[in-house]
Amino acid sequence: MKQVQYVLPDSWAWKTLEDVSEKITDGTHHSPKVQFSEWEPGRFKYITSKNIKNSGMKLDNISYIDQDTHSNIYTRCPPEIDDQLLTKDGAMTGTCCLNELDEPFSLLSSVALIKQKRSIILPKYLNYYLQSQVGQNFLLGDISGAAITRTNIKKLKGTPVPLAPFSEQERIVEKLNALLNRIDIAIEHLQESASLADALYASSLDQVFEKVYLDYSTEPLSTLAxxxxxxxxxxxxxxxYKESGVSLIRSLNVHDLEFKPAGLAFIDDDQAEKLRNVVVERGDVLLNITGASIARCCVAPNEYLPARVNQHVCIIRPTLELDSLYLNYLLTSPKFKALLLFQGAGGATRQALTKVMVSNLDIPRPPLEEQVKLVDKMNLLCKKNRDLKEQINSKVFDLITLKSSILDSAFKGEL
Structure with a gap:
């Protein structure tokens, strides 16, 4: 549902984005066939939606185009410093930042160029507004929930904008800069705390298993599975795939110490019968063996059995001498995971762990009762880390909510 215009302070007025802009357009609707990954003289940056973030332009993954291609695009769509760049197609529709590049570059049509009238509206005031929940509701309110999220130039031009007197815009921007900067610093410190918590947890796991390796002999995993x-x-x-039936576990479901059911596929009984050699059983350890998620590992959850795995997931079925959770913690400990990643990257074009590699992994084997004690210890470490991160994430969420509330208040004349 689209946002309804609200009552503004007496000195303010509702305008449209077209009213406060000299030009609203977008980049080329024909992606250049020839693009380059590196800059050379005569090449120009080619900016697409992936380079637009609310925090600013992200230029670490950028393409370049030649002079002729650039000139054809730039003639119609010439960005200048502090113009608004707004994503108008795709999952990140509505993301907006100020142009930071004081140089000519070209845009794809997924990015709109908004050249505000700087005599009546400050670039940063408009940028804060477009990023606020109020502004986003006006921009996207009638397209939320659509199968393909996008807006267009006509809709952008008609977007309502609460125009404050110029001096009031300056006051609002100054105050927002101060308040939001303090919030951003607080969020950054909390995120650093979360990273530190993960590092301490990882170090604790390594210390546990370093002692295990010193105290007990190792055996190839093949003799323990x-x-x-x-x-x-x-x-x-x-x-x-079917809507229901036998679970087909894929690499996207397997995460470290956690099974995520989102995206879980299903197959029928006939399909499952053809995969009868990879039946998942209670207590099986699942290890991703290919691709970007290689070496992620968890214990198969009982609630999703019966199940099979696809070619990207390896079943490890421990013998009675090896505890599943103990093995899971070992395989996900930082030093062991580094070993798996190193082996998986060994000279191949695609990361992969072979059955031989997995079978030959050296596993320290304390007595079963000692494994259970170690699992209890690691469960406690894991719980403390998760509880701490939940507290941190809750605080981050509260700060993000506060930030949104402050922005909305600013454009209702309440700041």
Whole structure:
């Protein structure tokens, strides 16, 4: 539902984005066929929606185009310093920042260029407004929930803008700069605390297993597992998946010490029968063996059995001499994970752990009762870390909510 205009202070007025802009346009609607990954003389930056963030322009992943291609785009859409750059297509529609580049560059059509009338509206005032919840509701209120999120130039031009007197804009921007900067610093400190908590937890895990390696002998995993093996994707790929049935566990479900059911696929009994050699059983340890998520590891959850795995996930079925949770903690400990990642990257174009690599992993084997004690200790460490991070994340959420509230108040004349 689109935001309804509210009553403004007497000296303010509702305008449209077109009223307060000299030009509103977008980049090229024909992505250049030839793009370059590196700059050379005669090449120009090519900015797309992936480079636009509310915090500013992100230029670490950028393409370049040649002079002729750039000139054709730039003639119609010439960004200048402090113009508004707003994403108008895709999942990040509405993301907006000020142009930080004091140089010519080209835009794709997924980014709108808004050249505000600087004599009546401050660039930072408009930018704060477009990022506020009030501004976002006006920009996107009638497209939220759409299958493909996008807006267009006509809608942008008609977006309501609460125009304050110029001196009031200056006061609002100055106050927002001070308040939001303090909030951003507080959020940054909390995020650093979360990183520190993770580092301390990782260090504690390594210390536990360093002692285990000193105190007990190791054995190849193949001698401590009844099964080591990965599965396959049913013929037809994703199109062959069902709405319900036997769970098909994929790498996206396997995270360190955690199974995430989002995106869990299902297959029917006939498909499951063809994968009968990779039946997931209670207590199986699941290890991702290919791709970007390689070496992520968790214990199979009972509530999603019966299940099979695809070719990206390896089943490790410990013998009675090896506790599943103990193995899970070992495989996800930082030093062991570093070993897995090193082996998986060994000279191949794609990261992969083979069955032989997994089978030959050296596993320290304390007596089973000692493994259970170690698991209890690590469960406690894990719980303390998760509780601490939940507290930190709650505080970060409160600060983000406060930031949003301050922005909304500013554009209702209440700051």
């Amino acid at each position: 009844n099964k080591i093996g990965s599965g396959a994707t049913p013929k037809g790929g994703q199109k062959a």
